[in-house]
Amino acid sequence: MEFDWSPEDSQHRTEIKAFLDEVLPENWEEMSSHGPGSDVQAHYSREFCGKMAEQGWLTQHWPTEYGGKQATPWRHAVVGEEMWAIGEPRGSQYMNVNWIGPSIMEYGTEEQKAHHLPLISSGNVLWCQGFSEPEAGSDLASLRTRAEKIDDHYIINGSKIWTSYCQHANYCFLLVRTDPASKRHKGISVLLVPMDTPGIEVREIPSVVGDRYFHEVFFTDVKVPCSVLLGEENNGWNVVNTALQFERIGAARYARATVTLDKLAEVATQRGLMDDPIIVDRLGEARALCEAARVLVYKVIDLRAKGSPPTADTQVARVLSTECDNAIGRLALDIYGPESLEYASFADSNYRLAMTAGVAVGATEVQLNLIASRFLELPKE
Amino acid sequence: MDFELNEDQQAILEAVDRLLEQHAGPTRAIELFANNTYDSELQQALEESGFSNILNDMAMEEGKLAGLEAALVVEAVARAAGVCAIGSQIMLAPLLTGKELTDQALEGPVAICLRSQIEKPVPLRYGANAKTLLVLADSNSDDDLEVITLGDGDMESVKSNFGYPMGRLVNTSVSGTKLGADVASKVRNWWRLSLAIETVGTMEAALNHTVEYVKQRRQFGRAIGSFQAIQHRLSLCAIQVEGSRWLAREAAYHNAQDEAVANAAAFAIAAADKVFGESHQMSGAVGFTREFDLHVWSMRLHTLRQELGGLGGHRKAVVAARWG
The missing domain is CATH 1.20.140.10 (Butyryl-CoA Dehydrogenase, subunit A, domain 3)
Structure with missing residues (x-):
């Protein structure tokens, strides 16, 4: 048992602080006061994460085969601390690098990895998570949004709620029920759904938490190819548990x-x-x-x-x-x-x-x- | 950073636990408490096994682990409800080794109090048995420390309900060697840390006792520990104990720096009140009886909450250390 940071991690903290001093705009404090879901911060996150990526720091904790440096969880924690301390200039992209990318590495097809991982590690893609539903909050396993497989497509119908970041998101990490006869944890799958697919409608839910914070996302006959399935069909609960x-x-x-x-x-x-x-x-x-x-x-x-x-x-x-x-x-x-x-x-x-x-x-x-x-x-x- | 015990730490903890199995535990604590008696046998056993000397000057100079190892021992003794001034013995006395004291030897048990508690004497932990009394200025803005060798009749035994043998100063004209602010501030920090560590061991034992009780105790046809109203509150207690434990161990590893010990004590002492309340509430009426072991630990928590200015004092120390 010992409680010291390694000299390398301490040095990295110094580098990150210097980087933040250099790249953050003068009005960053004002920008960050609007919250990570705001238009201004979502827009800025692409610029900022691009610069992080240039330094090789955005996904340094990823395995080398996916462009990372296999940095330890401690090194990644240093980055997380410094980013949150200053108001998280990565915006919603902290989710991308923390668990969406790693989930795709673990469960994704070669095609999914080749498409999504470079986008995430370059810092120029935004994701949202489609988990909660009106009748599935803390009890997530009771979700109802349905994805029906027809030939080589899924047709998605249902809605998600309390979704953050979705108004700017390019993709949704979406939990759906693929087996209508199933109950609870069985019969759930994860789909990686492009947010510009026809039939997806985002509505803001005005709240006291702030502008553009909560949304409802409606899926009406949304047609996506089966290639967006992450992992095995009906094994989505395990995918999400591993991810989170x-x-x-x-x-x-x-x-x-x-x-x-x-x-x-x-x-x-x-x-x-x-x-x-x-x-x-x-x-x-x-x-x-x-x-x-x-x-x-x-x-x-x-x-x-x-x-x-x-x-x-x-x-x-x-x-x-x-x-x-x-x-x-x-x-x-x-x-x-x-x-x-x-x-x-x-x-x-x-x-x-x-x-x-x-x-x-x-x-x-x-x-x-x-x-x-x-x-x-x-x-x- | 590594939260697991290394081999040396594991060996120390196993050795002290073996010793405590023989010389401590709630049954022995109840027996000794009935006569307001100090456990000289336990103190002797700890000294003979070298635990009292774990935090000596040499070890402190060599590295950070000595403070942490001392903390692990103090935590274990508190968990086993040892009736022995282990905190002051292991964590405070070594700070005075080599200082020019009037009486060269610093004899244990060592009791400790603030200056105002000499002028208006109050019950002190292990006071009736103490051979040495450390007296610290009330405020660290004008810090000093007096080391007093106690003679027969300087202290009197005090009956108390709060888990430790207690004594109070009767000879208020006692005096000893005065030491400066440097050593005084070190003693203040290690005292604060020992309070946090002892609180952790004591809270953990009280919580464990309560958790076992609610698993066994059945009402309305089921174990009361299966009710969510009980589970959530015990979970909150567990969070308090874990937060206290790791703050205190980390502070010990870094050799009791001002802010770290203040945070550790402020958190643990606040937690102590919560754990006391919930453990008694969930143990019901039997929890108040002498035949039920809970009181061995729970009542001690209130004693620990009174020392060194109490919760408000620790929080003030946090603010002073962090923001000046």
Whole structure:
């Protein structure tokens, strides 16, 4: 047991910081306040990820045969921390490199790999994930969107909801039911669907989380070739589980929270709030939470680096990351006071990002169920 | 970075666990507690096995692992409810080795308190049995440390419900060797860390005891641990214990730096209150009885929560270390 970064990883962090200083536009802070799903950030992500790719850093954790450098999960974590700390200039493309590309490597046909992986590793393609449905949220296995196989095509009918990034996406990593007689986890497949296919309609769902954040995606007689099937038909549940096994901590939320908290302490000092024992107490509480979330995420990265199968440590880290986000989101509102009520103000932007943490990527209650059964081994009955 | 024990750490932990199987555990803690008695046998066994000396000057200079190994031992003793001042013995006393003390030897058990607690004496962990008392300034802005060798009659035994043998200073004119801010700040940090580590071991044992209980206890025709209302709350406790454990171990590895120990203590001490509440609530009425082992660990959590300024003090220390 030891808790040092390797000199190489520390050096890489320095390089990444210098790179960010050099390439991010002067108005990046303002741009990032609109959120990763915004038009401005989605557009910029193509430029930024292209530059990352030129450096050989965008997919450095991928195997060499797919253009990566086989960098360790620790090296990839350094990148994730620095990107999230500054507001994630990769936009939605962090999903591409974290799990969409690796899923295609593991389950894709040669044709799929040859088409999709170069697009992802060059940083010029946007994806969305078509998972949740009106009747399949935390209970994802009850999804109903249907893909009927007719000759060499699938005809897709149904709808997805709460989909982020889809208004700009080129492709959708879509979960569908291919066996209508099946129930629950069986009979589900993954399709890699081009978003410009006729019959796909995207509608924004206005929300308090921000503009262009949530959408409904409707599929009406959408005809795609069977070659878009990823992995075996009716084995999609396993594909997704493999893809997402570590993804609940894929976003280094604690890194963003740390930067936010430092800013809040600075503002509190400027405004004389450091004499308020309640503010001091909450700052201390939030800082300890950030650090606990960080070290628990590191524990999961360590498991991944060693090739261990995923454990409930992922859920443990995820729930604490959510607590950390929420604590800092609330604190930002209270330190900024009424100023935070303006849309896209510092506190408002952070709060909107934080408020979804307990629902996105599996509700906290689902994570707690898994901790109870896998970590504490409590009985089901 | 590596979260698994290496071979040396594994060997240390196995050896200390073997020793604790013989000399500690809830039954022994209850027996000793009945008479407010210190476990001299356990202390002797730990000393003879070399565990008390794990964090010596040489080891600290050689590398970072000594702090972590000391932490693993303290955590294990706390988990086994050892009635022995292991935190101060292993983590604080070595910091004073070689200092010019009035009395050259620093004799254990070692108790520790803040200056104001000398002026207005309060119950101290292991106070009645302590041979040495470390007195730290209340605030680190004017830090100093006094090392006092205690004589017969300087302390009195205090009856307490909070899990440790307690004693209070009666001779308030005691004095000893004063040491400067440098050593005082080190002692303050290692004290904070030892509180975090002891809290981790104690919380873990309380939680494990509760988890086993809810698996066995049946009501409404099923194990109460199968109810989601119970499961979610115990899962939240487990998250608190894990966060506390890894923050404290990481801080120990980095030899107790200001911010890291403050974060570790702030997190663990807040967690202690939650684990206490949930473990007792889920253990029901039997959880309050002396025949049920839970109190051996749970009541100690409140003692640990009182030291070094308590939760508010640790959080203030976080803010001071991070933002000045």
